[in-house]
Amino acid sequence: MSEASELVGGDGKSQRHSHRLLDLCVVAGLGPARLEMLLKDLQQNGDDAATVSPEVLSVYAPPFIGPQSARAGPEESGAPPGLCHGSARPPSQGMATRKGVDLCGIPELCFPDGFHLDMEGRPDSFHFLVLTDIHGNREQGVVLRVYRELQEPQDTEPVDVYPRPRAPVAICLISKFPYYSALKDCLSCVLPELRACDQQEFERKVRELAAQLTLVPCPPPGNLQLCFELGPIIVVLPPPGDVDTPPIDISLHLPLLCFSPSTVLQIVTCLLTERRLVFVSRDWPLLTLMTECFVYYLRPLPWRHPYIPVLASSMLDMLMAPTVFLMGCHSRHIHTIIELEELVLVDIDTGTVVFPQTQELQAPPLPTAITEEFITSVRRLRLHPELASASLPICTSLAAVRQRDLHRRQQINNHIQRIFLQLIGSLLRDVSKYLNLKHRVFIKKDFLDSREPASQPFYISHLRTDLFHCFLKARLNDRVDAFSRWEMATRPQTPRLNADPSPTGHSSPFTSDAARTSDAHMSQEPSLAASLTSHHPSDPGHTGVRVRPTVVPRCLYLPPLPSAPLDDLSVSLFYTKLVVDITRELEGVGGDD
Secondary structure (H helix, E strand, O other), X not given: OOEEOOOOOOOHHHHOOOOEOOOEEEEXXXXXXXXXXXXXXXXXXXXXXXXXXXXXXXXXXXXXXXXXXHHOOHHHHOOXXXXXXXXXXXXXXXXXXXXXXXXXXXXXXXXXXXXXXXXXXXXXXXEEEEEEOOOOOEEEEEEXXXXXXXXXXXXXXXXXXXXXXXXXXXXXXXXXXXXXXXXXXXXXXXXXXXXXXXXXXXXXXXXXXXXXXXXXXXXXXOOEEEEEEEOOEEEEXXXXXXXXXXXXXXXXOHHHHHOOHHHHHHHHHHHXXXXXXXXXXXXXXXXXXXXXXXXXXXXXXXXXXOEEOOOOHHHHHHHHOOOOOEEEEEHHHHHHHOOOOOEEXXXXXXXXXXXXXXXXXXXXXXXXXXXXXXXXXXXXXXXXXXXXXXXXXXXXXHHHHHHXXXXXXXXXXXXXXXXXXXXXXXXXXXXXXXXXXXXXEEXXXXXXXXXXXXXXXXXXXXXXXXXXXXXXXXXXOOOOOHHHXXXXXXXXXXXXXXXXXXXXXXXXXXOHHHHHOOOOOOOOOHHHHHHHEOOOOOOOOOOOOOOOOOOOXXXXXXXXOOOOOOOXXXXXXXXXXXXXXXXXHHOOOHHHO
């Protein structure tokens, strides 16, 4: 696990608040000397049975321009040879890195199931990481494992093995913003070239990609999404909803495809009562995507406990930590994990949750009405794209396909955010009635007495959690967040200065009210939006109240990324054009052009 005392490379004081897309690029694998030893072992034993640990080969971090030595190639600058020119060494002089960063855990996380030569023609693959420093700051990583043909040493006999052995190389893009899909798109654009090029060209292309992505700014909170062209596609960076929430660049409906609504509610209940949760799956990328979705579901409640979605096989001892945590590992370890006490095991592959035998550690029931409304609302969603797009014409270009997929993801994410915000809000709405703001006291006993008896075990457990303490502090400080906006907008029969022009009335709390008060900033396409939910007039939970159209996002297209991102003049011209475009957008001119 990497621990960073700085969020961004270079001078921590001047760059700590940088909003660039990429902070760091790490290349991990085995250096040529160790690969040669592994190849000899393969020649002698017929497999790569020897246990080898991957290592950091190259590190790329800004600034990429400056003194001539920083722009020179490895041979000119005296940089460590990196991926293809020698064994790995600690980053120094030509190999830029961030101050105070421990990269020791990165190779294990890039190869969580260990380093193995490929003899079966495995496809290149992605997985995702969440890295936390000692101060609790999180950064996200997108890892691409590329399998490259292993070059045989000249002084050895050819290995009589077919297909030819290939060695994996991992490229890890690290950002402090969770743009998982965008960074995956960026790596996918250069993947064909990385497969075909020689070793020196491989290192050059990775360095140039890292330099280009550090030039890309991230959008501010609000309604402006940034787009830039990379290879054959347009990469889109959605903005955060507000200053306190991260951007959403994943599909929030993934857990609803793997778990039933009641099982999802059990998992959310375990998070709200802060149990020790472990997600397991045979697919590494699903671990991070699933856990990230559940962390999003808790918003605006922040998960501040240890959070490690991907545990390498060598890190399983972390599961014995005597504290609340949310972690994930490969399903091959399920029989070892299930023996540990007080762990709640979430099996993504089977869609089940295994609770400890102790009755006190079972998921306590939520209020019946809230549970029924949640399950009904989730079942109304049409999550399968074939159903949602059955009435729509096909797209005849890659750009149109990507635009429709992105638009549908934004729409369904809006619906899911409303449902879970309504769930959290309904559970905690009455807390404000039991606050003594003058003395800053929460009258806990009276609040618990007002709950229905069946749901009191849940509230007793939840009121002891850090999640609730954060929520209570925000209410005592009169903080404006997603909950306060939801609570204000859903007050029954309360006139508001900025009243919703849409028709009002008594309605299901999980559909109409939440839908009318969404602050999402995604575009609204009526035909597609209507296909995302399945309402029936005869359904008593549906009142026919119209959903307020969400705000259409503005899109600012960045200038073309410089083809020579290591050149001062090219970078200067890029930023000059970028400033002009942003100025036009702020003046209201660029939005119409």
